[in-house]
Amino acid sequence: MKLYDDKLAPNPRRVRIFLAEKGVSVPVVNVEIFKNEHKTPEYRKLNALSGVPVLELDDGDVIAETVAICRYFEEMHPEPPMFGVDMRDRAKVEMWNRRMELSLFVPVAMVMRHTHPRLAALQTQFKDWGEYNKGVVAKIWTWLDRELSDGRPFIAGQRYTIADITALCAADFAKFARVPWGAEHPHVQSWHDRVSARPSAKA
């Protein structure tokens, strides 16, 4: 199999961290989004929607979408479990992963896409919508800090899961997009210190 990867974008990083936590190595093909390499006719044959990452299997079949790729590796390499350990825990991990995607990652991406000078060349920017999302992200940091104030070490509870990976990539993306958490969010800070200290964070 081959993993189509971009070293700068946050979604491919989610898969790299996931694989590092599993101790799994996969051959990589680099696709540079900033060079529009995800929009070539060749890449669109793999994924007409142009999303990166993509996993190409040995028979040529393709699995796109970050979490679909992670789920495939979870079944192939079940240990350590990253999607939860029993029925209720799996529902909670799904909930927290989606909260980190829909309520944190998405508004951060809106800020990045619609306000960052570096994205202006790639996409139409709607600056007022981007500015509005800065306020959305600020509120989510406050909400997340309150959630983590119960002392749990990880986003979904006592275990490191895919929700931590999504949140870490969203948090580092937020720094790049200039909407990081602040000194008033000590629980977010200690969670970020904790997950960033894992070797997988360098993936």
Added chain:
Amino acid sequence: MKLYDDKLAPNPRRVRIFLAEKGVSVPVVNVEIFKNEHKTPEYRKLNALSGVPVLELDDGDVIAETVAICRYFEEMHPEPPMFGVDMRDRAKVEMWNRRMELSLFVPVAMVMRHTHPRLAALQTQFKDWGEYNKGVVAKIWTWLDRELSDGRPFIAGQRYTIADITALCAADFAKFARVPWGAEHPHVQSWHDRVSARPSAKA
């Protein structure tokens, strides 16, 4: 357990259709989003993010996020399987469900939220961003029609799955948001006829 539900919003409908396909009945508490009932202090105790639906378990524990709720019921009532039947199929269903969410449902929601007169009272609208998303939705219908032109009956292949539920709720939401597919998308039309004819579609 209790399911907090709204009869007009598309996400709660996804759970209702899922339960109808499983033949499972759950007591419901109605929450009217158009009356801001999801923003009361009482509801925020269940879900600080205000999202509907929410599943409250008998011990008071809460599972939020549409797909997390569906996954919980999938484990409790495995038949018929709605998330795939083997490792590769489950990855494909995850991929298609996410494509229907991220590439169809989200831009339709952006159109609805930022251009529909009925939403103007509830939220700040950024009309140029909403208008831009009308073009995004139009392109996705064309892409989806081409995908379905291989003759498969359902979004993720030969079986009806959660990806069909997401796509059906997004498609009907798109009609309401005034960005439906057109006569130039016959494969989308015949898929929509097929899934709409199932008794679950009335849920």
